[in-house]
Amino acid sequence: MKSPKISEGKCKELKNRLDEYIRTCGKRIHYSEVRYVMLRVVCDMEQQPFTTKQLAEAAEREHISRSTVYNVIQFFVKARILQVVNRDTTREHAMYEVLVGKSSHIELKCIRCGRHQRLAIKPIMNVIKEHKFYNFEMHRFSLYIYGECRSCRSNKRLE
């Protein structure tokens, strides 16, 4: 699911999360301006999710080296600013997306390899969104659908 650029409001929410995370780390990490520059780059990405390579290219315009990009990505994952979208891939092609708390989504999860994929299935999402829960006001939802992905199923046939 491709979503448009991160809004100003969401970017501010992410900056607060970064401030908070750095504060909780205390003296274990030193202050570095580059993380804030990278947060701006992440928020300005034309599409979400993006690959490490795409992020590195965008960061290059800010004169940020590739190795710094890799480090900051790991830092952002710990700080819950980014989340990895596809796990089983090379470093350059790993995909990340901004973790903003308020989006509802449907996710397919492979029980064999753990691969997962986010989908926006409008008819299903609308049914859940319009449902009136008794004594409960829904803010958002996550729906996980478990099964086996195509490559796991074809591997099984070969066994």
Ligand SMILES: [Zn+2]
């Ligand atoms: Zn699988």
